[in-house]
Amino acid sequence: MRILVLNPNSNPEFSAQMDKAVEPLRFGGAVRIDCISLTGTPLGIETQRDIDAVLDPVCDAIAAKEAEYDAFVVACFADTGVASAREVTSKPVLGICEGGLSAALNAGERFGVISTSNEARNAELRLIRSHALMERCAGMEPVNIPVVEMMHSNELAERMVSAGRRLAAQGAEVVVLGCAGMTRHQALLQDELGIPVLDPVVSTAAMALGAIAGRG
Amino acid sequence: MRILVLNPNSNPEFSAQMDKAVEPLRFGGAVRIDCISLTGTPLGIETQRDIDAVLDPVCDAIAAKEAEYDAFVVACFADTGVASAREVTSKPVLGICEGGLSAALNAGERFGVISTSNEARNAELRLIRSHALMERCAGMEPVNIPVVEMMHSNELAERMVSAGRRLAAQGAEVVVLGCAGMTRHQALLQDELGIPVLDPVVSTAAMALGAIAGRG
Known part of the structure; x- marks a missing residue:
């Protein structure tokens, strides 16, 4: 394959x-x-x-x-x-949005998404609605770090953990990373939150x- | 793994x-x-x-x-x-219901399900609603063959093709087999319908x- x-x-x-x-x-x-x-x-x-x-x-x-x-x-x-x-x-x-969220459906009743920014969240909201998956969405929380800085930001891990905790508090049982730039902190976030954290790729x-x- | x-x-x-x-x-x-x-x-x-x-x-x-x-x-x-x-x-x-339907979301705008019977369809309807996936469902069509006869029925292939055509007419762009007993006709059905037919297993x-x- x-x-x-x-x-x-x-x-x-x-x-x-x-x-x-x-x-x-x-x-x-x-x-x-x-x-x-x-x-x-x-x-x-x-x-x-x-x-x-x-x-x-x-x-x-x-x-x-x-x-x-x-x-x-x-x-x-x-x-x-x-x-x-x-x-x-x-x-x-x-x-990877539809695929990642589809996978998340099988890992918990409601998913949360870590978005890059407040602005990206709006586009993602439209997308999740168009995929008819909003009903399984617990929330979307941004890290507010520009995508181009994502890969080298020293603040990313901390902001991801903070966003993940906000999502869990909203009822998310699984978290989906909303950007490939967040991948390097997937394991850390999963350990911190104690729930599955999916890299949608x-x-x-x-x-x-x-x-x-x-x-x- | x-x-x-x-x-x-x-x-x-x-x-x-x-x-x-x-x-x-x-x-x-x-x-x-x-x-x-x-x-x-x-x-x-x-x-x-x-x-x-x-x-x-x-x-x-x-x-x-x-x-x-x-x-x-x-x-x-x-x-x-x-x-x-x-x-x-x-x-x-x-x-395999949630998993198969989740996979189907990535293969077409709306999925159809081939159910075993009218009765099974009712249980599946409740399930699809509970998974919050009804909005992507084009329809569910039964073959009305008992599950225990599924594996050896001579009428199964014909009834699956007929059910699949009814689903396509209802707007299904992908069909999910609603029973593992239907697997042996997956390829035939996909050829007949010209759209993806998923074995949810x-x-x-x-x-x-x-x-x-x-x-x-």
């Missing part, structure tokens, strides 16, 4: 972090999972204009690589271009394996 | 079929997935009384095998005992891999 995890931003550090996170799903080389960044796109997908700007690049990249992979994961928590990309290929295309890549297996 | 797929009915033919279906997710032996039936339970989970009757056996079996596995899949489309089993173990417990087992990978 061959899965392409497509990071719509142009920051290779994000893709490198995804590459590390999905390693357990390679099962010692039995599965090929490639994580790549786009080029010429924003360094971080922060605003609605950023989201809009990568719609075409996401579709173009999937069209160009269609023959090479069995399934595609769009690794931006805005599910940027996922609906359009499904018009480009008949192979499974999954977004991993959850969605696993679901892609299921989609491929089911098409035999 | 070690996953137990627990078939709450006592029919070993169901478990044998599951065993075959999940083979692609073993990745040549890198993943251990055991599919077992319970003993002393009904041959098919058909009625609400049947569902109630296997609640304790499901929990007992998971408690007895807890140390041996990293995650548990309860392979009955009634998600029988899943909520209770989560009080027995802190390891991931997934049901496979979808949910893949999600279990993700849950394990994400807990590293």
Whole structure:
């Protein structure tokens, strides 16, 4: 099985972090999972204009690589271009917001999302409503750190723990990380909160394996 | 990774079929997935009384095998005992109804379910509502073949295709099989309908891999 995890931003550090996170799903080389960044796109997908700007690049990249992979994961928590990309290929295309939240449904009655910012939360709210998953959402709490600073911020861990505690207080039984830049603190957060904390890139890549297996 | 797929009915033919279906997710032996039936339970989970009757056996079996596995899949489309089993173990417990429907969310805007009977459909309706997934449900169509006859019925394939066509006409973009006894016609149905047809045992087992990978 061959899965392409497509990071719509142009920051290779994000893709490198995804590459590390999905390693357990390679099962010692039995599965090929490639994580790549786009080029010429924003360094971080922060605003609605950023989201809009990568719609075409996401579709173009999937069209160009269609023959090479069995399934595609769009690794931006805005599910940027996922609906359009499904018009480009008949192979499974999954977004990490819908995929991560779908996985979370199986890990607790209500999920919470750690958002990057108050602004991102608005776009995510629209998305969760459009996925008809709002009823399982306990809350969304931001860390308010710009996406481009996410990977190197010294305050990120502390703010994630604080946001996670607020989500748990609102009834979240599982927390979904709302940005691939948060991955490095997944284990810490899970230890601190004592509930599952999902990296949606991993959850969605696993679901892609299921989609491929089911098409035999 | 070690996953137990627990078939709450006592029919070993169901478990044998599951065993075959999940083979692609073993990745040549890198993943251990055991599919077992319970003993002393009904041959098919058909009625609400049947569902109630296997609640304790499901929990007992998971408690007895807890140390041996990293995650548990309860392979009955009634998600029988899943909520209770989560009080027995802190390891991931997934049901194939919630898991299969969650996976389906990523394969189409609206899913349809092929139910075993009109009666089963009522229990499934309550379940889908309790999972808060009704808004993505296009419809549920029964084949009206008893579960215990499912595995050997000569009419099953034809009735599944007919039910699948009714679901597609209602707007389903992906179909979920509502019984492990239907698995052997998954490929035929997918070919006939031209849309993804999910065996929820496979979808949910893949999600279990993700849950394990994400807990590293």
